[in-house]
Amino acid sequence: MQIEYTRGGVLIKDARFDIAQTFLCGQCFRFNRTSDGFGGIAQNRYVFLVQKDDGVLIETSKDDFKNIWQKYFDLDTGYDEIISTFPQDDAHLAEAISHCGGIRILRQDAFEALISFVISQNNNIPRIKNLIEALCREYGKRIGDGAYAFPTPEALVDANLEGMHFGYRAPYIISAARDYYDGRLSFERISAMSYADAKRELLMTHGIGPKVADCALLFGYGFMQAFPVDTWIKKVMSERYGKGFDPSYFGAYAGIAQQYLFYYERGTRE
């Protein structure tokens, strides 16, 4: 990877980084396509990115890049090396990677990932995004013109979500926020655990099942072996890998393999 600091921002070259794949693969819900790039809110800031011929331009300052976005976009991780750890005789995975190997796993805020995927259950992408934006507008800090940060755990603990169309997910959101605020699900505590212990801990919260737990662990808590099993991955597993499949087949970075397979199978949703 090569980094160039320019007037317009920071240019990332020679990295596996395709912003359309990264933002449309379903791992995050607050980035949107514009005519010339993708913009969104993360880390309490708005950021805009453009796919250039020679790399990805992140429109930000050198300081913000080093302090925030370098980590958020996982730019210290070598994806070629991770891909080399996958089973090399897996033709289907190789095909998926050739199709969407520019996905990078965003290192999202753990609380945001947790709540976002609680909202995502048995739901569709456009409505998930609308619900999350409404939650941010109502309970998040205003950070600019019509832009709101994701709410803090404290802001959601005593929130009244009635009338916001969350349906049966509303009490799940509150219980997850409470358990995060109390410290039981804090990033510090969970990320220090083994994957098995961390998942067991998340599953104790009402409204968090295996799928949501793995999404939060992969996208928020930094567990790259977390392997979310949803309807699409179930389809891939039954058609390609057999019923008694164990995700450890993909190794320590199974979650990244999951994203390749998921996005390749499902295709784009905006």
Place this chain on the structure above:
DNA sequence: AAACAGGCCTAAA
């Protein structure tokens, strides 16, 4: 109109 959307909870075997 019925089914579906990146599931989870509860009850019952």
Place this chain on the structure above:
DNA sequence: TTTAGGCCTGTT
């Protein structure tokens, strides 16, 4: 331990 139903809401 695994497996049906039911579920808020909105869209097709």
